[in-house]
Amino acid sequence: MSAASRLGIGHGPADILAQGHPQAHGHAHDHGPDHPHGHPHGHAHDPGHRHAHGAADAAPADGPWPAEVALRVRDLTIAWRGHPAVHHLNGRFARGQLTAVVGPNGAGKSTLLGALAGQHPGHEGHVERAADLRLAWLPQLSAIDRSFPVRVDELVAMGLWAEIGAFGRVSAAQRQRIAAALSAVGLAGFERRWLGELSVGQAQRVLFARLVVQDAGLILLDEPFSAIDARTRDDLLRLLGQWRDEGRTVIAVLHEMEPVRLHFDETLLLAREAIAWGPTAEVLTDAHLRRARHMAEAWDEQASTCTLPPAAGDAS
Numbered sequence: 492m493s494a495a496s497r498l499g500i501g502h503g504p505a506d507i508l509a510q511g512h513p514q515a516h517g518h519a520h521d522h523g524p525d526h527p528h529g530h531p532h533g534h535a536h537d538p539g540h541r542h543a544h545g546a547a548d549a550a551p552a553d554g555p556w557p558a559e560v561a562l563r564v565r566d567l568t569i570a571w572r573g574h575p576a577v578h579h580l581n582g583r584f585a586r587g588q589l590t591a592v593v594g595p596n597g598a599g600k601s602t603l604l605g606a607l608a609g610q611h612p613g614h615e616g617h618v619e620r621a622a623d624l625r626l627a628w629l630p631q632l633s634a635i636d637r638s639f640p641v642r643v644d645e646l647v648a649m650g651l652w653a654e655i656g657a658f659g660r661v662s663a664a665q666r667q668r669i670a671a672a673l674s675a676v677g678l679a680g681f682e683r684r685w686l687g688e689l690s691v692g693q694a695q696r697v698l699f700a701r702l703v704v705q706d707a708g709l710i711l712l713d714e715p716f717s718a719i720d721a722r723t724r725d726d727l728l729r730l731l732g733q734w735r736d737e738g739r740t741v742i743a744v745l746h747e748m749e750p751v752r753l754h755f756d757e758t759l760l761l762a763r764e765a766i767a768w769g770p771t772a773e774v775l776t777d778a779h780l781r782r783a784r785h786m787a788e789a790w791d792e793q794a795s796t797c798t799l800p801p802a803a804g805d806a807s
């Protein structure tokens with residue numbers, strides 16, 4: 492496993508910055524394999540199977556990119572081993588807003604976020620991003636190997652990768668930016684500490700400091716508050732509010748509803764497909780949440796039902 496992936500930054504430092512990635516084209520779009528139109532729901536998708544472009548293929552919407560949109564998805568289906576985890580998703584993520592992605596376990600939230608970050612090349616449909624937005628992606632803390640021997644300032648400096656390159660030196664001005672970012676997350680003076688010495692909450696603060704120096708316009712966070720204490724969560728929520736005030740777009744997968752209701756402008760309630768997507772108060776209604784739970788129970792029932800015929804010679 493590479494150092495970058497042990498530190499939760501994809502295949503290499505470039506991934507956290509997503510520069511030069513096919514999905515960084517903005518109004519230009521990211522093609523997944525063309526969608527086999529008209530297949531029934533529940534059809535097992537084959538991510539490796541590419542169809543030729545047909546007349547009915549969802550061509551990228553031409554015309555000017557809407558100023559209020561950071562990212563949009565069109566007929567997006569993402570499958571693992573042929574089974575769709577996200578199914579026919581259509582919609583847009585508002586620019587300069589905080590959007591939460593919520594839903595039951597297994598709803599496809601992390602899968603979706605990974606695809607938005609360009610980490611799921613086998614999807615079908617389209618993910619399009621505003622051309623001027625640089626992307627930063629923070630995977631789940633559990634995906635990060637905190638025993639990796641790296642000092643706090645070195646980890647934060649990875650957010651400057653686009654500026655300093657693989658072998659560049661961190662300038663005095665950049666050191667100051669790293670110190671300021673650590674101070675912004677409540678870790679002033681932690682530069683020379685080892686990552687492995689930190690608590691879970693402190694480690695998450697360091698990863699947020701890396702996002703601060705990365706200075707991206709579009710920030711994707713996968714369960715940023717799971718397994719951390721309430722105080723750290725509240726501090727980081729304040730930072731999200733500052734990012735919005737600075738015009739940044741944040742999309743975060745979250746489990747707890749209270750911070751979503753209090754802090755997030757928009758919400759996508761996902762249960763493999765969108766149950767509702769829009770202003771948070773309109774999305775998080777009892778009826779919508781019930782429907783999402785109901786969909787999840789249906790998957791569970793399907794999972795526990797054995798559809799294989801009894802083995803030959805089985806007398807029971």
Ligand SMILES: Nc1ncnc2c1ncn2[C@@H]1O[C@H](COP(=O)(O)OP(=O)(O)OP(=O)(O)O)[C@@H](O)[C@H]1O
Nearest residue numbers: 571572576594595596597598599600601602603744
């Ligand atoms: N790496 C993987 N390989 C195979 N299947 C996967 C993989 N990751 C996710 N899945 C499957 O995709 C579906 C959606 O998983 P995903 O992690 O996206 O859901 P989630 O909404 O983030 O769930 P949770 O709230 O439990 O974290 C699940 O059925 C899961 O088993």
